[in-house]
Amino acid sequence: MPNAHPKTIAVDFDGVIHAYSRGWQDGTIYDPPLPGALDGLRTLMRDHAVFIHTTRDAKSVAAWLANYGFSTALEADTKIEFWNAIGVLLVTDRKLPAVAYLDDRAVRFTDWKQAITDLTEGA
Template structure:
């Protein structure tokens, strides 16, 4: 049995340079190199893609179509994060065990797409 790695869809797979356009509108290309990296990851882990888009069938279908169109193979697509060994998300702050200063990190946080 392989452990699971969870990847967020927007900003990790879908480059998200146009921002939010609705659950079924996914206009931007994939992040450069993401398909190849997912292929490498899948040799050791199950890869699950998670997106809030997937809370409707139309959104789920749009994510599936995008992945297929871009030849990106994953093991599952879900609307909620399952237990995993690691989560890859463009809107996450890695907690380092130190609570002091966490508010400052949150206030000043910018995803890579906004830098």
Template sequence: MTIAVDFDGVIHTYSRGWCDGSIYDPPMPGALAGLRALMAQDSVFIHTTREPAQVARWMSLHGFICRTEHDGPFWNQRGQLLVTNRKLAATAYLDDRAVRFTDWNRALAKLLPDRG
């Protein structure tokens, strides 16, 4: 399996939003241990709208081996994190701003609750 994990709000606490673009907060409680647990069993990549090298440096400071370059639609390497701003194929996406899609009516009810 391959698991995609969002960075801001899932790994990085992100308490002030984008702010000045820096990575200013500590990791979310349980994030680093959670990533290590996932990586022990699956391939894991971090997806972010940030510059991947910035996130990779921060993750490296927290003891992770990271890559920022990868060709192809899949990430299947265990034990090493890919940091990318591309949406690659994954079995699951862990994201703090996700709306789970089951059908369009339910999705629109969540995204447009006042649509009448």
């Protein structure tokens, strides 16, 4: 029986799925996926509700994902407040509630002293 309350996982697009080798250009999604990204998404989608969060246009990201076999990729309605559908990949420009956020630019927060150290010593 499917999990009635799936755990939602948020995945950043640039630098986690899209290689993003040249940084932000003109909004063009120019690179292929990072190695393992597509298989990783499919693995997560088996048991979890997964959404992609991005500052890019959600329709463009959904179309890019569809070109790589994610026909279930949907761009988000701005009124969506949470995501809990297993097997359907959502693309949104909003940070929705999740049990984990997979992001290449994150700083893990444990306390403010450690956060300030991580942010200022790495700069």
